[in-house]
Amino acid sequence: MLIQVIQTLFKIAKDMYLINFFKKIGRPELNVILLLTLIAGISNSLLIVSVNDVAYQFANNHPPNFLGFTLFVGAFCIYYFCDRNAMLRSNLAVERELKYLRQHTVSLLRESSVEIFEGKKYQSIPSILSRETNHLSVAFPIIIDSCQQFVLLIASLAYLAYLSLYAFFIFISVTLIGTIAYFLISKKFQSSIISAHHHQNKMTELVSEFLNGSKEMRQNTKLSDSVMKSYSDLSSQSELMMIKSGNHVAMIMLLFCALQYSMLGLVVFVLPIYIPQDNLIIFQLIPTILFCIGPVAKIVGQFPMFIRAETGLTAISLMNLGLSESRDTTYSKIQQPTPSWNKFHCVEYSKITYHYPDVDSDQTFTSGPWSLEVKPGEIIFLVGGNGSGKSTALHLITGLYHLNAGEILVDGKKLDENSRSNFRELFSAIFSNFHLFDRLYGHENIEEHRVNQLIDEMQLSGKVKYEHGRFTDLNLSTGQRKRLALIVALLEDKPIYIFDEWSAEQDVHFRAVYYEQILPKLRNQGKTVIAVTHDERYWGVADRIVKFELGKIQWERSGKPKD
Structure with a gap:
């Protein structure tokens, strides 16, 4: 056994x-x-x-x-x-x-894989x-x-x-009893400690509600009172849990003292009565037992x-x-795109199909099958209602999502797993949920005056600068952050630009700058722009307009003249 x-x-x-x-x-x-x-x-x-x-x-x-x-x-x-x-x-x-x-x-x-982070x-x-x-x-x-x-x-x-077998057995017995008592006490109050942390996390969330919902709470007294009551209730519950947790610490300290004095009492008062011992041995046993208690207390206390x-x-x-x-097994195979890819003549997306599960509802959304051709020096607008599959299409166009069916061809050559990472390097994208880095990773040698010149052109002077290899402030409005992201994209100088509703948070003036100046300038440089947009008045800027509906291309046509 x-x-x-x-x-x-x-x-x-x-x-x-x-x-x-x-x-x-x-x-x-x-x-x-x-x-x-x-x-x-x-x-x-x-x-x-x-x-x-x-x-x-x-x-x-x-x-x-x-x-x-x-x-x-x-x-x-x-x-x-x-x-x-x-x-x-x-x-x-x-x-x-x-x-x-x-x-x-x-x-x-x-x-x-990109999909898991969504x-x-x-x-x-x-x-x-x-x-x-x-x-x-x-x-x-x-x-x-x-x-x-x-x-x-x-x-x-x-x-x-060696000094006394009887004292040894007394120490072992009392230590075992104390250890069992320690774990019983810990188990008893473990739920209180967990609950205390849980309530404190909830209180932190409610403090965020006070900060983020200040305007709504000042307009709605009942809302404000209800949130305050919730905080007070949680605070009271947290107080009780913390008291129980404190009691747990006190019980552990008292247990340690009880063990220490119990062993000393047994050795000093009980042992000499029932088992004759040399008086000098008793004097040696006392410091030895005290010396043994320290490691036991540390080991048991440090067990958590x-x-x-x-x-x-x-x-x-x-x-x-x-x-x-x-x-993503293709990621480790990244290389710089070949010069021929940088000067591609046509990227063809043939019968592209992709579907993924909706974790919350266990349903699936399917994009495709759809086909599309992309050529240098053209502007393509993707249009359609919310949920029509435009953003998913952008992820498929850039090669971030793995296809369930269909194929991508660059100048007639089929894209395979070995070349997928290189293909992604063709794109500079600003997605709707983009992330803005505080420095130009991978482009550290770019001169500061060039970056600051673009900041001026994006009308961000006085709000942010590029100094010592980093942007001085990212705490900007969403529209301003998108302009900063556009600066980064322009500095990357990729053949294809992807913009997912970039103009949505721009004011009327800069929206016009985006459509009438920035996009045409990129086209004149031989760049390809694929942009999701809801601004019908600027459809005339595009060379082609592609409408998505339920994950499929409903129609494709040339851009129409502006009204």
Whole structure:
């Protein structure tokens, strides 16, 4: 039975992410850390032996000898040296592995398919990666210290058993009872701690409601009162949960004191009555027991750190597994587009079909089949109602979505998985949910005056500048952010530009600038522009207009003259 239990424990340990993480450090380095930890623990226990030896000599009217002093100083120096090096080496090794873990996760993010980021499943990736790795950085030094405390406890218990087997069994019995009581208390109040964090998160959300909904709340007293009542209720509930959590901490502290005094009381008052002991042994037992209590308290108190580290590594590992399964295998094959692609004559989209599930309703939206030809130096407007499939078509045109059917041909050559990444490099896109970087990554050598000149042309002077390789301010209106994104796109100088309702947040004046100046200028430069728009009055700017309806092309025609 005992063998089966041990085998089960070893199997559980083998499958733990924490154990696997330590294995990645490397056996040579790990062996050195464990050896230093072992020596530090043993030398630490020798300190109590030397102190007890001196106490024994004093009790027999013998002054401490040089050998005892040498043992104490030597044990302390060895302990300090080994403990210091074990902590420093483990910290270096752990932070190195955490760096690799972060880089691996970000690399998986970089290579993952675009589709997975459009759902809610992976929205928590930044917080998980930041929060869990920070917790691991704090947890691992404590875990290493717990290992040393375990070695110290074993050595101290061996010394305690050497002094008195009865005292040893008393210590073991009381410690087991105390450990069981600790976990019972922790289990009892665990729900309170979780609830307290939950209520605090809800309160934070309500504070955001006060900040973001200030205008609505001032116009609606009932709304304001209701939100305030919700906050007050949550605050009261959080208060109760935090009181229970505080009681948990108090109970743990009282439990530790009860254990300490129980063991001392049993050894000092009970043990001499029922089991005759040398009086000098009693004096040696007291500091030894006190010395043993410290490691026990640390190990039990730090046990949640083991659980926290295992939970954090599990969360990151499962997240990485999901990212690996959605990896875009073509991404690692990125190269710069060939010159012939930069000077393409025709990109043909033939019978394109794509469908994906709607996670919220388990329904699917299908785009296609549709066909389209794109040539240099032309402006194509995609029109249609909301939900007609225009934005999905843009993702398919740029090669961001993988086709379920159909094919893409560049100058008659079919696009395959090996050339898909190169094909994407032809496009510079501003989607409706675009992201604006604060610097020109990949174009760091562009001169500042050129960027600032474009900022002037986009009428953003006084609002933002490009200094020291970055934009000074991104806290702009959506329309202004789109202008800044357009500047970045122009600097990229790609053959094809994709604009998804770029003009939607522009004022009347700059909307005219966009349609009457910017787009024609790009066409004159030989660039291709594919833009989603609802501005019918500017349809005459386009060379072709393509209308989408229910994911399909309903009609295609030349641009009509402006009214």
